[in-house]
Every structure is written in structure tokens, then in C-alpha cells.
Amino acid sequence: ASSAAIYGSRGANGVVLVTTKLGKAGRSNVSAGVEYGVQEVTRKVPMMNAQQWINYYIDAHNNAWVDLNPAVNKASDPNSVRPSTYRIPDDFITNPQQFGTGTDWQDVMFRVAPSKNAQLSVSGGNEKTQFLFSGAYLDQQAVLDQNYYKRLALRTNIKHAVTSRLTVGMNLGATTVFDRTEGTQGKSDVISLAIQSDPIFPVYNENGNLGYRDPNSVWSKYIAYNDLNLWHPYSLTRFIHKQNKSFNTLATGYAEYYFTDDLKFRTSISGNLYNTRLNSYSIKNQGYGYSGLLPAEGNVQSSYMLNWLSENTLTYDKRFGDHSVNVLAGYSVQKQRDEFATVTSGSFPNDLVETLNAGVVTSGSSNATEWSMISYLARGQYNFRNNYFLSAAIRRDGSSRFGTNTRWGYFPSVSAGWLVSDEAFLKNIKAINSLKLRASYGVAGNNQIPNYGAISLLNASNYASGSSLASGLQIANIANTNLRWERTNQLNIGVDLRLLSDRISLTAEYYNSVTRDMLLNVPIPDITGFSTQLTNIGRMRNRGIELNLSTKNTTGKLLWTTEFNFSRN
Template sequence: MPIYAPDGSYTSQSTYAAAYDWSGVTNPVANITERDDQIRTTRLLGNIYAEYQFMEGLKYRGTLGGDLLQARRNYFRASTMPLNQLLPPTANEGSVSNRQNINWVTNHTLTYNRTFNQVHNLEALLGTEFQKNDFQRDTTAANKFPNDIVRTVNYGTVVLGQSFREQWSLASYFARVNYNLKDKYLLAVSVRRDGSSRFGTNNQWGTFPSASVGWRIAEEPFMKGIPVLSELKLRASYGLAGNNAFDNYAPIGLLGVDNYVFGNNLSNGLAGRSLGNEDLTWEKSRQLDIGTEVGLFGDRIYLTADYYRRITTGLLFSVPIPTLTGFGSYIRNIGEVSNHGWEFSLNTRNLTGAFNWTTDLNLSLNRNKVLALGPTGDPIRSASGIGETNITVIGEPLGNFYGYVQLGVFRDQTDLDSYPHFANTRPGDVKYQDVNEDNKIDANDRTLIGNNQPDFVYGMTNTFSFKGFDLGIVIQGVQGGEILNLSRRFYENLEGNQNQLTNVLDRWRSPENPGNGIVPRANSQTTGTNNAVSTRWVEDASYLRIRNATLGYNIPTTLASKVRMQSARVYAGIQNLYTFSKYLGYNPEVSGYENALTAGVDYGSYPLARTYTIGINIGF
């Protein structure tokens, strides 16, 4: 399809009459040129502090910080824009919206720092912090602008006025003591008490203590005989932590607006739209951490290894309830999840001198398991895009994909007659597994069909430098885990109404020509529930990505100083240079539904941009 019609106007899908009333792809050039969409953001950050020393080692510090974010968006869609089924002139529309976020934080600490007898190092801290956030947004929209010249909403007919405001606050008290003996034996103990406005008035406060110990073995006299060893340290910690990253008003049952009409006049209607939970409180986790650090050859090789085990209880989840209550879910502290894993990092300075080469390697793996759910232990079913796609079950990791298992494609009528299938399944349609073996295929045959959590993730950064030139290459990868690529329900729907992935060339065509045994037959109206959530859409999430490569040159100081510069560096870099992956979608790093219970669902997420950067850094 050409961009412009012979008369110079934009073309639209309507010229090629789409078979369905779906909103199709609008003219992408017109999308850019005929639509104004500007967002102007202003951010002011301010921080002041006061310090006072009462005596040797005892100090007060108070800070007050403010963060003001203001954004204004002006939007206008001109009448020259072709819409899905309509050629220009079309109805123009415009809007203006303002967002403002104000965040205040004040923090007061008393610290006491002293060394006794030259071997006992003590640092103690007592403090308090208060924080409050206030967000407001309003939008005004208009249409029926008499022309496309004046584009501010006053010129059109205002059709929408919206405003919204929400706040949260956090209050904390904390104390910490660090002690070390001869820099060899380390001990730290801390406790904090936090109160969050996000929780029910009965339960706003949580207390979180923690302690850690460390032993720098390399400092011991008996180790001094091993010159190769520059550092050897053992450390362990145990502590409680809280999480309140959640909706602002979850404890409070809210009313929603649902108006009606009496006597042909609007009548204001209100009805409960969320259930309150005054008992809502902190999500708490207790974590044990054991680690070691080893430095060799004057730290040219430096290895750290950590093992952790974290049990999180009272997770903040939206849990479903029977909808006969009038509500689908409410938020509660529920269940128990364990995470344990290893983290390794190895930093090496391979070459030093004129030519310098360092390598940083890291690898981590995490294993996640649900230990308990709500009072009945029932699974949590979660939706993303098209109804239930994920399920969280005790004994399994969070958020498994949930759907049918595809066995293949029914080759012919004999095959169809020999295995349970949906009522309208025909030869060439998908053969799903009768998981519960009741000789029929229905919703009860859905099962766990994958999970987004990887086996391990890794990264490597190599840095080279030579005579003012430097080159950095960052590689990052994920091994294992799966993606539920739901977008393929469209890209492989086989209904002849839009472009398809080339996969469909291997579809079933006849019993003699059955394709690859995975892709079903083409039909303008899909039968056999072929496009349901199933293993057909589950793909390997592994990838290896060259995340960044940057080459830079530092102009010699002697040269720079001549033009009164202290330093100057020019550089060129590429972000997201290349990704090695078998994934059929755009980006194996899926982020469409950012929720622990629905991770890894791709239902039309954006591709990742490759960014080329050239720059210069000047210091005066």
C-alpha cells in the first residue's frame, strides 16, 4: 500500500476494505506528521542540610529534600489524519494534560564515631525520616475544532475534564551500631521501625532488625605467610525487611461512579468498587546471607561468592474471591514464598600497564518457590490481556503459565475420531492433551505450561584502554525460562485478515500435506479453539545480548589545558548492538505485564531500540 494517494493525500486501510471492523494499522507516516504530541517535563530537585558537632565524634545532621516534577502534554490530531476506516478530512481532536508530583523528605540523624584503644572502632547512628508524596493530574480534551490552525483546547468543544490526586507518606525511625576490632572482626546490628500510609490503620507499623558479622581472615597473622592471597573475607548476615511497594489506598474500600438517568436527567450514582482491608500490613522477608571474598595477586583477581536464602511472608497480593460478592478480588497479605540462590562475581585485571584490560564477570541464579497461599491454599489465577494466562500454585515458582498442552494437529478424520477434542474441532485443528484423562477436552485440561524465571543470568564487561583510547563492551544474557508469546494469536491466527509469521507456511493443508504438525489449518473462522493459551505459544526466553559497546578517546591533558579545560573525552557508542535469540517476538526481555504473577507474557510489547551515541565530555 502506498503512503500517498495519487492526489497527494494519505492512504488508509479503508481503501483496501478490511474484512473486519477491527481498528487496523493506520497510516504510519500520517501518524507522525499529522499528530502533535509534545510532553514538556520540568524537574526541580533541592536539598539542604545542617550539621552540628556537639563533641568529638558526636554529630547531628538534618536534611530536607524536595523533588518537584511537572509535566505538560499537548496533543492534537489534525483533520488530515486518515483513521482506520475513514479518509481525511476526519474529526480532529486535542487535549492538554498536566501532571505534578511533589515529594518531600526530611531526615535527622545523630552519629557517634570513635576508636577506643586504637583497636575498637565504633560507629553508632540514631535517626528518623519522614517522607510524603503528592501526585496530581488533570486532563482536558476537546474535539470539533473548526480548523487545524489553532490547536489549544479552547478552540474546540470541550468533551472531557478529568482530575486525579493521590498521596502517600512514610515515617521511619532507625538505629545502627557498627563495631570492628582491629579491622578484622566486624559486627553490625541495626533496627528500624517504619510506618506507611499504604496500610490499614490497625497495622501501619513494622519493625525490622538485622545483624551481620565479618571476618577478614587475610588480616590474621597466620595468613601473612601466603603472599598470593591479598584478601580473604567471610561474612554472614541475617535480617528482616519490609516491602510496601503497592497501591496507595488498598486498605480503604472505594466508591466508584456509575450514574443513571431519571426524567431524562442525569442522576448521580455511586457504588462500591473495591473492598477495604484495614488489617493490611507490611510484606515481610527474612534473609540469611553468607558470602566470601577472595583477592589474589594484590587483588588483580577478585572473586566474591554469596549464597542467600530469603523467606517472604504476608505477600501483598490481589487475591480473587467469588464474584457473587460483587467484587472480583481484594488485597491482602497472603502466603509465603522462598527464594534462594547464588551470586558470583569475578573481577580480573588481565593486563596492566600501557595496555590495560579488565574483565568483570557475574553470574547469578535464583530459585523461587511458593510455600503457602491463602487460608484454603487455592491457586491464584492471574489474567493478562486475554483472561487467565498464569497460575500460582503451592510448591511451584510464582506465576506459571496456564493453558492447554498441544500434542499436535489432527491429521485426518480417523485421528480426530480417536482422541478427545472440542465440539467444533475438525481435521487440521490443534490436538490438545486430555490432561485429566476424562475423555473430553475442556477448561479442566489446562495445566502448568512454563515459567518466565530463568535458570541463571550472567554478564560480562570487558574494558580496554591504551594511550587515551578506551573501549568497553557489555554483554548480558539469560539462560532458561520461557515466554508466553500471546501476540502470535494474531500473527499466526491463519484467518487471512492480516500479515502472518512465516511459520504458517508449514501449516496443515490436507491429510497428505500435514505441515510441521504444529501449525493448524487456515480458516477464516478459527475452529477447535486453536488459538487458546497453550504450549503452542510458549517459547524459550534465553538470549545473549551485546548491550553496549563504547569507544572513547581522552584528549591529553596537556592539549586540553591549552584551551582551559581540565579534561575532554570524545566517545561513540551503540546501545543494544545485537541480540542472539531464537525468540519469535521482538524482545525476549518481555515487560508487557510487570507483575510477579504474570511475568513473561508478551501480548504485543514494543521492540527494544538500538541507540547510537556520539558525545563529548568536557570538564573545566
């Protein structure tokens, strides 16, 4: 390398950035960077300590009992005559000091989380070949106990001119992620459980276990009080081993050939391969820290997705004096396959081996779906003196999701624009910097329905045959072989105006959109054996105006701008 330099800076959350520019070696550039940092929870939900919580618990139960029995003297009423819902543990009354200040469960579950991030890139080439190689690694520990996110990303771009008319290229990206991320499962999630956990309980009991359901622990007596939260957040982080692995590869190869300087053919094929695998193993009894003494259980979920797309276009781009023409014709085909499988095992003899073969498979399922689309398209664009603009396009799309005779849809569009401010009759009006009128009308299609929405599907269904149970099939839905594209016709009329050296900018637009043959699940009589059917029904219209006004009221050292927008639908 011809030169090297190192720069350091401190970012947010204590992040330290170190970047090394290794300079140039011939036509190549090399750069690398390393980032270290930490994250921590700076704001927590306020929580009561053990003594405050005990006082709250006693008052709440006494008040509830008196509210149910107004004549009762709560001070002289013994617990023994109360139903279990209103009882108070004797320790709370006779010796609450034994609990001390208790446990702050947020301090237990949240931590300072270090992160590391490193990048390396190399780029260069010559007149015929250009390339870029880059790699990045991220290791981010989460602020939540046992959670993390690790990612390795590699990318390469190569472009090569085979001849003066033929160019080929390839873009390839691969990403691998190993992570454990929780906190998204609502009230039963580990974060929610930590915030709700009662502060009187310790992190570990006297036997070294997590919880209060340990039958050999002095804390097990509190099981009799069903309004105490007898879970332990660690049972979901340290006694359930989880790891999610995902592998994502994106690749594109293309070739461009110029028949003439104005006529170009481009073909490309791209693919996206995505695999995920989730391994989960719940240790037997989960340290006595969850809702019950649960047996060990292992689960594996895997998914696979392959999407490939082939595009082929022929483009003619020519300028004739004041006239400019661009015409494109194309063909594309796309297909995607998704697969999913899950297997669960139980009856593990111990927790030494966590793979499913160490237990007994108790359940499993798998499925696979596919969809595909073929498209033909054409587009023409014309402008005269960069003053008048006209564009028209048409698509013919075929989708596998519709009925055999209704898979194809035609979607035309046309648009026009006029740059009025370049006309001679406005040239001398200096207050107007730009005035453009535009209008468009087009049709768009929607095929966002289940992959097999138009045909009848079969589900497994057992039935009685004599004294035994036999495997069978049942129809899962009603077919609709006439299911077709949902179509939206939309008209747009707009004006763009800039005044007084661009200090005032105004955009106004009117739109009218009508959607027909809407794809909806419609209720049908239950006598059919089903409650809904996917069909084309109904029409919806949206129309309205949108106004956007921007002004620069002052410029210079004092900058004052105003933004105003109004819409009515």
C-alpha cells in the same frame, strides 16, 4: 581570565566538539563547551519498490483465489466474479508502469538530524564558602519527521561555614524539556505505519493533500480495495500537532552542627517538584491521510508531582586506640502528592486556533492521590583493629498505604565480618593476600501497593430514577483494614579470597531468603460483587549459592584474564 584554550575533536556520527577552558580567575574556574553533530538512519528495513510490490500483490491474490477454488484457471478468471478480498485493481494489470518506482516511505519519514549542545560552568570559593553554577542546553532534532528534544538544565551548589562548628548548604537543580517523541506505540505508531505503507502511493496527491481518501482525488478509487494500506505517515506527524513540556525542580537544603569533634547533628529537607503538560491537536481530516475523515480534536493532559523529605540524624564517630565506633540515630518523614487532569474538545470551526476554548469541551477528568511515610532508625558499627567488624541496625517505618492498626513495621538487621588474613597464624602464608569471612541477617519491608489499597474506594455510577438518569456512587473494591507490610527475612554467608598477588580472586556466597505476608490480589467469589481482593497471603523462599572466580593468567604486554561465575537458585 588568566588563560584560555580551545580544543576541537570529531566524535561519533559526525559530532564536532569544541571546548573552551577559560582558566582561573582568582579562586574561580570557568569552563564552557559547545557540541555540534548530526545523526542519521544508517540501516533501514529493506523495502520493495512499486513494480516489485505490484507483482507480489498480483501473485498473492491469484494464489489465494486459486487455493480457495482449485479448479479455477487464474489466467482466464476475470476479477468481476471474485469476492472483493481477492480482487486486483485493473491498473496493476493493464498499466503498472504508471506507478514508476514508487515511494520509499522510510526515506520520507527519516531524515538527517542535527544536534547542538552547549555547557557553561563556574566554580570557586574560599575557606568558608564554595560554590558551583552550571548550565547546559541541548537541541536534538530526531531522525523521525517532526520529532525533537530540547532541554535546558541549570544547577547550583553552595556550601558555607557559618562558624567552625556550623555548616549550611544548598543544592538546586532545574530542568525544562520541550519534546515531541514518537515511535513507542506499537503497530499503530508512525514508524510502524511508514514501514507498512504501500510504495505505489505518492507523498501528495494531485490536490496537494496527503491521501487517498480525498474524495476529489483519482486515488480515492483504491478505497474499494480494503487490503491496501490507505494511511499516510505524515498524517500523524504533520497533521497532528504535539508538544510535551516538563519542568523538574530538585532542591535540598541542609545544616550540619558539631557539638564535639565526634558528635554531629545533620538536618536536611529536600523537595522534588515535577510538572508535565501534553498539548495535542489533530487537524480536521488529517490531510485525508488516516483511517477516516476525522473531525478536529484537541486534548490537553497535565500532571503534577510534589515529593518532599525531611531527614534528621545524630551521629557519634569515635576511635579509641584499636577500637572504632560509629552510632547513628535518625528520624525522617516523607510525603508525595500526585495530580492528573485531562480535557478534550471538539467541534472546532476551523484549524486557525488550536486551544481548547476554540472548540466545545467533550470530556474531561481529574484525580489526585497522596502517600506518606515516617521512619525511625538506629544503627551501630564497631570494628577492632580493622580486623573484626560488627554492625546492627533497626528501623521502624509507618506507611499510609496500610490499615490504621497495621501501618507500622519493625525491620532489624545484623552483620559481622572477620578479616582472617590479618591473623598471626596466616601472616606467613604469602600465597594468601586476603581472606575475609562475613555473615548477615536482616528483615526488609515492602509497601509497593496502591496508595489506598487498604480502604474501600468509591466510583461514580449512574442509575435510573423513574424515567431519568441520576448520578450515584458505587463501591470499587473491598476494604482490608488488616493489610500490613510484606516482610523478607534473609541470611547471607560469604567468603572473599585473593591469592598469589591478587592474581586469583574468589567470592562465594550462600543466601536464604523467605518472604512472608506477600501482598497479592487474591481471587474471591464473584457473589461478593468483586473478583479479587488485595491481601497478605502466601510465603516464598529463594535460597542458593553464587560463585565468582577471576584470574589473571598472564600480565605484561600480553594480558589474559578469565572470569567464571556460577549460581544455583
